[in-house]
Amino acid sequence: MALADLRTREAQLTARRNELVAALRAAPTGTDQAEDYSGVVSSPAPSLGRPRDLSVKAVQNLLLALGGLLLVVSAIVFTAVSWGHLGIAGRAAILLGLTGLVLAAPIPLRRRGLAATAETLAMLGLALLLLDGYAARQAGLTGLDAIRPQPYTAGLIGVVAVAFAAYGRLARLRSPIPVAVGLVQLPLAVLAFDKGAFWLVAALLATACADAAAWLAGRRRMAAVCFGCTWSLGVAIGLAESLETYEARSAWPLSGALIVAVVAGLVIAVRATRPWSVALTAFSAIALIAALTVPTRVVLESPWAVTPAPLAGLAVTMLAVLASRTASAVKAAPLRAAVVEAAVTATGTAAIATALLSTPVAVPVINALAGPLDWGGVWSGIGTTGVREALGAQSVAGPPDLVVLATLALACAVLALFVVRHGRTDGAASRARLHMLIVVAPAFASMTVAVCPVALGMRTRRR
Template identity: 30%
Template sequence: MTGVDDPRGFTRRRVWPPSREALIDSTRCPSCFTEIAASTCASCGLDLSDQRAYRVLDLSQRVARLLGDRDEVLAQMHADADRAFAAAAKTAAAAAAAERAAAERAAAEQAAATRPAAAAAERAAAEQAAATRPAAVALPSPTPVHAPPVDAMPAQVHAPVDAMPEPPRDVDPPTHPPAPTPAAPAGAPKKLPTGPTAPRRSGVQVFLLSIGVVLLAVAAAFFLTVAWVSGGLVLRSIIVALATVGVIVTASVLRRRRLTATAEGIALLGIALVALDVWAVRANDVAGAAGTDALLYWGSAALAAGVGFAAWARVSRLRVPLTTGVVALAGGPALIAAGAVGGDPLRAWYAAGLTLLLVTLAAPLAPRLSRGEHGSLVLEVAVLRGVAALGAVVGLSALLGLETGATWAPVVAALSLAAVIAAHAIIATRRGEQLIASVAAPAAVLVFGAGATMTVVRVADPTFTATAPLLVATVLFLALERAATRAGGATAGVALRVASLTAAAGGAIAALIPFALVVAAVAGPLRGLGRGFGRSAFAVDVPDAESTASALTLIAVVALVAVAWRLGGLWAARNPVIVWSTAVLALLVGPQLRVIGLVVLWYLAIAIAAVLLLRARRGRPEVWVSVGISALLAGWILSFSAPLTWAIATVTVAGVLWVVASLHRLVRVVAIVALVVFVSGSAFLVPVVIGIAFGVFVLVPGPLVVAAGVASLCLVAATIPFRSLDIANGMPRP
């Protein structure tokens, strides 16, 4: 037993239980195993009304089961040892009996061998004696009597003795607990605890108690109504005050007498009477209360009542006033803030929500309002968390319509609200509350995003709408991701990672507008195809400013993300995302070059670069194949706008196909067939292009003759340098 002085005057003792049954005895204190007479142990001061007492009981039951299993294993070990000892003793007894039988047989044989010689010696002695005494009467020789053989060392059989005696089931600890329960002798009937047990209430008792409290409330309301109608202001005030004080005192006295449930029910009636008192003060215009602002009055009254309820709970150790006081202390300042801003209802709602969030930052300090008899106040802290969530919803709803004449009001208000929510996440992170932190962190991002979106709507500028939200979301995402990487897998790391994913989702939604504007810019060059070589290669298709700004924003975002991931050590894992994004962006920004000839050359250059990367076997082949094919098709299709661009694109496509045929033997046949078909088909358009470009009519043979001739030339050209290319690429000869 160990004893420690307690500030409350108790002696804290941690005692090993006198028996296994004492561990699961709910009538004894789990710390000192003294019989319980109240919710607080009279010996060590342990609060048995704490919710963690159920956890202690569960652990005690598990320990008792383990001790029972231990006793069973030890009993089996002793039984096995007894059986082994008995078998050994039986074997030893049998061996001793066999030794005795063998000794008896040997003694009998030896006696039988010496008996004739002894008889002859006796007869000779008798004859000699007779010869020396002739006058004597011959006596008959006595018959020798032989004793039965006796064992030299008779074997002794000892009763078996336990080498390892079984310990008693109730083992006292090395220390001496107070008033230990003596162990009962073996076979004695087990005694049931005869001390006072903890009070247990049935459902009928609780129902009757609830009915009694309700009837008291009805009676009090009826009494106050009669007093209100028949009496004057002074009489009303005296009656209401006396009734309230009487109920509060009654509840406190009942709690002192350990009638906890009844006291809590009466306390509810007292709280209701306090609310009626606050209403009556304003209704009777006591001290000019009716002339004050309603929100300010009720907020001040709630704040004062919360302080009073907390003091009442601390003195009387009641739980209901404490819970009500915690809620009142949170709601009172919110009402005061709403009344202080005045005027605009949305502004008042926003002030109330923000104040609720600020006040509930002190939720972890709620247990300090009690004297420790109610544990960690899990219920009250959870209620304050719910109040904080309500404040966030109220504040977010109000800021969406806040100050309609001010463009930047929503984002400023959202920034303040998000900062307080982030403070909640930080506090939850430091306390190890994973769920709260993982909810508050993304909530802060969502609130800020909502305010920024409302500001963008109020700005009503297409360029600003296409650029600013995406850039802000990208910067926020990268900052949160960097912080999450540094935090690791702890509570803060998980919360920051969830917040970064929320910011990434917001950025993806914001990227839809600039992406759509960039894609729409492709329609400009496509409209020129309807003229059929009727445009100049230097014709200009000017995209709108929003499209250009969107393209620049997308480029900036990809570059920013690439740099951040490179510096943050995430490049190896995120490389595919950057490569694909860059490839798609390269295909989309072509129309931003405006001049149709430059647009075609841009796509042809992308195709050539993809082929060169494939030939060098660098990077990701699947990306180069997809981008190369798309760019080659885009450049060739857009080249029909002008004869010069078509000629350049045709030659480039043919060259690309010819180079592709040399990359690998598996694609050689397909590439050669495509090359022959493409060049043969393009040969039909050569006279038309020449005629449009130079105004000259070209007389050519029939289509079949042209196709056959061109196909033959292509086949001859396709077989020229492939062997040397194979050798240069390190491929074996076919």
């Protein structure tokens, strides 16, 4: 009886399978199910919208990373808090032995094909090396406790970075050298952290120059990433400091540091790919404007303090145009194209910066242009005196405002000629920009002429 029931059940399942196979063969191509060579129906393909599970290797690497992180945390707690009855010297001795074992373990692991485990233990060894340095100073080993914390920290990071890079090359591991390059970014910044903004800018830019040299020599991605971080941070701090610098003794060094940043940024920009080349060129143009503005602003009196920034913007615009004209002398076509593109970016950035830096003269200029509305009797009686009060009657246009307006007119004219010369007028947007420049340049020139009587004190008396 039981055997007969099983045979009946087998026949039913076989018939059901044949029905499914026939239906699958009759289905159009591209369905989610398919039949393999044995006639067994394969499982449906996963939907594109469903999240995919992590692979076995990804899960293993994640667990290794979490385990290494937990070991680092436990080592820090052990060094700083736990086992107090051993004393810092005992803890340092235990850490030193553990560091040796951890750094020796990746070599046989790599030979056995356990690369991820070897890399994780190498990172744990790096953390233990830094903890060893901390414990050595706390224990007063060879008089290390006499060194001030800041120089000692900078020196420790530098020594550990060099040692870790050498260890990675000897052990033939991938992660130690990039991590060591990242650690090398810190010593100079740590040394200059409490020395003032200029020294911090100088430290960051010096590190960025070293990263640029390393990238040009070996084209390593980690060097490029570190250059971008240190250079951007140094330029940002330098620009912020340039807004608050009004003394010659600090203005000239800061200007020199920003010029170094400009040179390094442009050297990398002409060899980098988009969009990094565009970003480097734009920030380099802004940094050069700040570098030219700071030393000239501190030597001018208050009414003329608004003129250095627009004039510096005009100077950078003309330098960019000159660079685009001389780029044809470069023999290598890729480098010539990169120089031209950098010059175009710098020209546009400098022109925009010139317009933004000229906004402080807006109120005096509008006040001067609106003056006839108050002085003429035709407009009296309709409340036009409120216009001057809203704009600030005490803000009177002067010769500095004329200089800024003339600078804007000249910058627009130079930019229009640059657009025409490079043939960038194809397309509706390019033609619209050119027409706008052709209109704006005479408008600023007309405003300069209109403001002249007020700025030069040639007002006529009211009848």
